[in-house]
Amino acid sequence: MKWYAMAAICVLLIGLYGCEAPPDAVSAGSAPNDADARSTDREEDRDRDRDRHRGTEPVSTVVDGRPAALVDGRGIMWGELRRELTEAAGAQILRELILDRRVRDAILEAGIGIGPDALARERMLMLQSLHEEPNTAIRLLEELRKRQGLGERRFNALLRRNASLRALVRDDVEITDNMVRRTFETLHGPKRQPRLITVASLSKAQQLRERLVERDELFSDLAAEYSTDESAARGGLLEPISRSDPSYPEALLQELWALEPGAVSDPILLDEQYALITLVRQLPGDDVDFEDVREDMARRTRLQQERLRMDQLARRLLRDVTVTIFDEALKDSWERSR
Template sequence: MIWRPSILAALGLSLGSCAVNTPNDHLSPPPSETPGARLGSMAAPALINGLPIDEARLNQRLREIGGALALEEITLDAQLRRRFSSLQLALPPAAIQAERDLFIETLASESRTAPEHVAALLESLRSSRGLGPERFEALIVRSASLRLLVRDSVQVSPESLALAYQLESGPRCRIRLLTIPSAARAAEIRAALTPSAPPIDPAALPVLFAEQALLHSVDAQAAAGGLLPNVSPSDPSLAPAIRSAIAAMSPGTVSDVLGVEGGFALVLLESRSPGSELTPERRAEIDTRVQRRFERLAMNELANHLLAEANVVVLDRSLRWSWEHRPN
């Protein structure tokens, strides 16, 4: 099972050293009961037209809607407490605050949001993911705990850093991409775009390629005429065959038919732009970003391992339905 992104979020947060408290000691206390929600000796979770709703029925539906996710979170919290206890570790308040700060910093950076709008974006994110006061605080504590456990074991290879530098400051290309299931059809399109006589005007080639992409391509860039305006030839998200083709092509040319996952591709290389020098400050920023990315991967792996180790027995019928139908 892959630990859900809503739990680990996109946290590239840093951690301090060990100190005094175990993972859930810093969770916010539950909010006080709303006045008027207690009738006699029974606490009603809500009133409809002045009448209390049946709490048992509400709980059944809540368990079916989100019981599996809640149980996963609680299970991981319990597993983290056991791991901290067995290692005689404690989580300092400073680590929790650092994780919270990094959550906000990462959110602002990855969304390219101006500082004055980050609070509104955070509120929107929490609303969309059901991260109320208790769940959000638990998420931060959980992430800080996972980071503390993996921090010393994460090693970033020189090759990973070199690739990150290349992606950040290396040469860039403007290309158009067309992907279709049929190799024969791809060959026909290529022949139409590269006739021996009369040759196509180089200025018209991007327009003609875009038309073919709009008509035939099945990839995500089809609606934009296959345009990828600023890609690195080293980008690992590109298929290896496409990366190799770009490296060998001249601007204004169409690639051979390339075998890619799910079909066959053609690439038009429109232009190249040179890379730039990285300042020491920028290198340090990239180093930190790569370190955090590797930490996130290790945190995700540890979370899955801890969940797999847990012996969870679900007794409630509604919760069991949710647990058995949770996504893998």
């Protein structure tokens, strides 16, 4: 359970649009042949499409009137796709474009240039963050792009956006020896592996704790049934966690390090949810000496601090903006995403 938002996966249900010439009429009293039946089916398709689009905006641009795809020889026009696409992903794309524009303005004002080397470095950093083994990292990046719907254009925009944000915050980043040692502890120090349940209310958390403590029900079963966290599919099992791991709330870390194996915590307030954890196992630290990896720990610490400041700057740039939306589908998408 890492505390960041995940992008939604949307499925587009696209209607058919008939574009053939009108079929020949069937003579009165004659039985329709197969061709006539197919023609009638096509007429019904067109009628359904006209009903589907009745009351919606007409084709308003040359692009709207162009075919975007053919399905069984029949065209699907951009005008048909546009509104559905906008409702499905318009807010996300608008937010990216707003951030790109604000970042570009900030880069120009600061007089900073972002060249191909900076983009290549961002891609390298992304790969290194996914896995140490290069081929595995490349595979994981492709899977990530597929899940997030990041085609070539949006992926390149992401690299440029990250490179620009990093350039804007780089001079503000300062690291201390204590921060470097915390990074070392996170990677090489002792760890504890918990199971987690998150629920929306304190009363629900208390009910589940009672079932765990007094009725001796299995934590994994209740996590799978009730937890709102993504770890529910694994019975609430999380990866081993260091006491210094900045990816987890301090309240959860404190409770985890106070637990005895098998014990269940009291409800923990995390943002707008309540959590229960139980300690599954304790793992000792490895035998790596801090001085042997100090340089690498300092590099990792700087990257962590850069990432933190990049996120803060991106939120600030998105917050200090006035957005006026004229398109109804885009407005609907925007309001639903807030």
